[in-house]
Amino acid sequence: MQTKISSSEEKVNSENGLVVERRFTSANQDPFDSFEWITMDVEIRNPDGSMADSIKGVALPSGFSGVPGKVCAQKYLRKAGVPKYLRKIPEEGVPVWLQRSEPDHERMQNVDADKRMGGETDGRQLFRRLAGTWTYWGWKYGYFASEADARAYFDEMCYLIASQRSAPNSPQWFNTGLHWAYGIEGPAQGHSFVDPETGQLGKSTNAYEHPQPHACFIQSVSDSLVGGTDSIMGLWNREALLFKYGSGTGSNFSNIRGRGEPLSGGGTSSGLLSFLKIGDRAAGAIKSGGTTRRAAKMVTLDMDHPDIEEYIDWKPSEEEKVSALVIGSTILQKHADSIMESIWSFGDDERRFSQKTNIGLKRAMVKAIQDSVPQAHIKRIVDLAEQGWKGLEFEVLDTDWQGEAYMTVSGQNSNNSVRVPNSFMDAVQSEDEWNLYFRTEREAAANEGREAVPCKSVDARALWDKVAYTAWACADPGVQFDTTINEWHTCPQAGRINGSNPCSEYMFLDDTACNLASINLLHYYDLDTHTFQIEDFRHSVRVWTTTLEISVLMAQFPSESIAKGSYDYRTLGLGYCNIGSLLTHMGIPYDDERAFSICGAITSIMCGESYATSAEMASYLGPFPDYERNSEDMLRVMRNHRRAAYDAPAEEYEGITVLPMGIDSKKCPEDLLDAARTCWDRAVIEGEEHGYRNAQTTVIAPTGTIGLVMGADTTGIEPQFSMVQYKQLAGGGSLRIINQGLPSALSKLGYSKNEAKEIEEYVVGSGRLSPSIPRDLLTKAGLSPELLDKIESELPKVFHVRNAFSPDILGKEFCIENLGMTEDDFYLDDDDGGIKCSNPWFDTLAEIGMSQDEIELANTEIIGRGTIEGAPGLKDEHLPIFDCAQPSGSGVRSIAPAGHVKMMAAAQPFISGAISKTINMPSDCSIEDVREAYNLSHATMNKACAVYRDGSKLSQPLMSQLVDSMELEEEEVEVAEKMVEEAVSAIPIPEEEARPVAQALVQNYIAARRPLPDMKTGTNFKARVGGHSVRLITGEYEDGKLGEIFLLTSKEGAAWRALLSQFAIAVSIGLQHGVPIDAFVKSFTFSKFEPSGMIEGGSGRVKMSSSIIDWVFRELGIKYDGRDDLAHVEAVDLDPFSISRPEMTSQGLSRSEGEKREVQMTLETAVAPIMDSESATRKAAKERGFTGDICDDCGGSQMVRNGTCLKCNECGSTTGCS
Secondary structure (H helix, E strand, C coil): CCCCCCCCCCCCCHHCCCCCCCCCCCCCCCCHHHHEEEEEEEEEEEECCCCEEEEEEEEEEEHHCCHHHHHHHHCCCCCCEEEEEECCCCCCCCCCCHHEEEEEEEHCCCCCCCEEECCCCCCHHHHHHHHHHHHHHHEEEEECHHHHHHHHHHHHHHHHHCCCCEEECCCHHHHHHHHHHCCCCCEEECCECCCCCCCCCCCCECCCEEEEEEEEEECCCCCCCCCCCCCCHHHHHHHHHHHCCEEEEEEEHHHHHHHHEECCCCCCCCCCCHHHHHHHHHHHHHHCCCCCCCCCCEEEEEEECCCHHHHHHHHHHHHHHHHHHHHHHHHHHHHHHHHHHHHHHHCCCCCCHHHHCCCCHHHHHHHHHHHCHHHHHHCCCCCCHHHHCCCCCCCCCCCCCEEEEEEEECCCCEEEEECHHHHHHHHHHCCEEEEECCCCHHHHHHHCCCCCCEEEEEEHHHHHHHHHHHHHHHHHCEEEEEEHHHCCCCCHHCCCCCCCCCCCCCCCCCCCEEEEEEHHHHEEEEECCECCCCHHHHHHHHHHHHHHHHHHHHEEEHHHHHHHHHHHCCCCEEEEEEHHHHHHCCCCCCCCCHHHHEEEHHHHHHHHHEEEHHEEEEHHHCCCHHHHHHHHHHHHHHHHHHHHHCCCHHHHCCCCCCCCCCCCCCCCCCHHHHHHHHHHHHHHHHHHHHHCCCCCCECCCCCCHHHHCCCCCCCCCCCCCCCCCEEEECCEEEEEHHHHHHHHHHHHCCCCCHHHHHHHHHHHHHHHCEEEEEEEHHHHHHHHHHHHHHHHHHHHHHCCHHHHHHHHCHHHHHHHHHCCHHHHHHHEECCCCCECCCCCCCCCHCCCCCCHHHHHHHHHHHHCCCCCCCCCCHHHHHHHHHHHCCCCCCCCCCCHHHHHHHHHHHHHHHHCCEECCCCCCCCCCHHHHHHHHHHHHHHHHCCCCEEEEECCCCCCCCCCCCCCCHHHHHHHHHHHHHHHCCCCCCCCCCCCHHHHHHHHHHHHCCCCCCCCCCCCCCCEEEEEEEEEEEEEEEECCCCCCEEEEEEECCCCCCCHHHHHHHHHHEEEEEECCCCCHHHHHHHHCCCCCCEEEEEEEEECCEEEECCCCHHHHHHHHHEEEEEEEECCHHHHHHHHCCCCCCEEEEEEEEEEEEEEEECCCCCCCCCCCCCCHHHHHHHHHHHHCCCCCCCCCCCCCCCCCCEEEEEHHHCCCCCCCC
């Protein structure tokens, strides 16, 4: 019962509610006065970079500057429905300051209609909305001992969120408080809730009065196709409701019959996979949160299911289909083009379709058949040609994860896991058979009290090898250790734990939900005293446990069964983040016995204090409804947690098969060890007396988006991912800074300030031009001191020193005066109104005389190496402290897989649920490495384990090319040269006369790229064609032959400039692959289109042209092909010529004149693919330590592993549910 408070001064017995200590705030003082506040403008952009919306003047604490503020404003500030004026709603027994608010319609009548409603623009609105709602519900239902305690709780929660010390999961930010703070209502969505007074189920009457704060769900599914909410089709409907609102769900599908099992109505089952594919397609169609990211879903299957082998093979076989689609679509397009070309390049209309007369068609068809193109498809192409079709365009697929190839196959919308019992691991160890059982037989045997008869027996080790192989190949399935999970189950009398949420941290009964919150550990570490603030941490755990419990009280759920299950067991998900950064600041390696002990102690404090608080709440609110039936089991589990804190001997544990990793007292700081044990002493004693308010209280979640809001360097229990960090600037762009754990660790380790500075500059660069680039060289090039200062200010924002010298930074005036550029090289950007250079990649440093080696050396010194390996003065024994999840920059070191497993094992004995974490592995790891990681996870009592091998997804770009393109080019050149020599010996004329003939022959049939030198000479032509300025720049080989051209024009239209530039690239590729300049000259001279007319400038030998292209190839023909006949062309000579625009075919460049078609040459092209902008972005991201994936929400490339999912460091989006 709620205690009525007549005044805030009144004393109330603590047994009637929670007494809340103030550790961060003071009575009668606004908690927000403790912070420095800033205002920032936030742009919300679409994935293509276009502006979606903007929020001006957002007020937030200064700690939210950069990414935290951007994410908070984009994701969590309410954008609409916030009234300009509010009024309180009086409510009996509720203090005025805590009463609900609603729109003050009378006052708003005096405001323009379009200004009456708006959005949140101040962090104080957001933080008060959350803390106020929790306090309101807690006050109404008797959680606080007095009004003073309620006020203290409210102030402390405001402070904890505003200081970025902690944060709830995303659904809380989205939904909590909209009704309490602003009176926002909406139509009911079919949710259910449990009345806290009566315990009866009810239906929500509006969308926001009972918020939906839960992120994690586990749902049951029965072996029934239709007929109820627990049926297979009913599950897809329940999943859809969760996905729509951004939550994640998981289910164990082991109840569903396997392939070939008998059906009650006759016939046999089509098997589990047929249903999983339907659910997968449904999830992919709905998307998560109504956005572009895919649904967050977990599919789990027991190891004794008859379809287990097919299930394990599901994802890799689907990925093989993706490869087949990519390869097949490319081959089909190539051969369709070849067949069409062979038909339409044949002169005779009647005979072009006959293989007997058109030998080219026959060869094209034979090649297509050899490449496995179905003959029916070849016939279709020929049939269409006979009907007049000149070409066919197929969709050429790629391995983009959001592309059509991946969308076509199944199994891509979930994380997959297998449930592994100890009996299976024993069978693997002893190399025994493993039995699989039909579901119907197992059920019948249970009903009849007999042993089930297996439908099949398989080699256990071979099945385990299959799990390891598929995880190595495609990162799935993860492994959940069923025996360990259920031995630590607090409510076994209610049923087994069968499944988990998508990220595997929440593991409990089916049809329950969990709301999460995480504490930022680094905020509890005093950098001056190098101590962990234990009491502050315990206090935060206490108030957050209360908050999550109140959230169960006030919540609505997507189904009655989940509402009832969540009410009966009241599971919570308190966790932490940033332990990787904390350990670095402490100067302790992640993979180290001391780190494991510290992790274990901090986790023990969190879980023990949380359960102690739960027992305290049970003393005045009562334990969770089903506690009595499960009390003995729960107390047994609590005692085992406590034993792990004391690192008890094996014989003391109750009902445990695999022993936990206890806290090593010799490696753990004394204060942490004492607190870790004291918390569990209190938790067990209080629980034995009062029971517990919650069946579970702790998990370790990925903390993706909320980790960014808290400004955390590392998520969940993950280590650092790089020694260089990228801080997003408010005005756009990123700032490259040192990982802040590095200087703190160096100080702790005893390095002097000068030594530390030298090490930091080795990693992130000096940020200074001098002495790496000689000052006199820069001065001689015309760079003023002011301009050099500007360049140095840009150095922290660029990723290569060349970028700091780009024309856009140097400015138009400097480039024209000192680099030989002209007005025509610049244009007005339509997007931002600035003056931009049409060649932003112009290499200024090379232009002023630096060699490529000198530039790269300067880049290493100024921009840094991205790794601490090899840093001057760094002791070898300190290197492990700075190891990251993957190699940083140019380094090779990273945390070993065993280090990841042991860190999880250190925390797991003190977690109610489990841990969402990925074991990161390098691309060169073996299947055996994956298997050993799984084996170690089982042996160290982890509940679940997932691995991610770099490059295991087809959609992930490789860090480097599989085969060096230069080696391919050299091999092609060698082949071409060999063929020239063979042709010379075969031609019956003198060698000096035979060689040019042989070269021409080979060039016509071999497309071997001859790479240009890094330093090359050329000619710069500037002319005006028909009044439009154009510049032609050439690049030459050492022997003077033409190798590349650049075309720049002042003609209006960005599309025109881009098209001309791309045309120049295409010509350059042809030149480098042996296409004679004569072939281009023949094809493109006399081409006729505007602009055309009189020529001013250029070489002076061409006075008129029929187009810019005509002028270009006249100049090139005169200079590089000796075509003097193209010089001094009179206007009258241009009139008779009007040929069609040349087209590139698989055989070469061709042009048509009436019915006549002339093929200038035949090429079997083997051009190395040009890297498009997205591929370049992916590669650059990989080099900077990110995964190389592209964010579906903002289009950014700063994606990092986040538990079993991905998180964007730019916008905060995740591919999971946190």
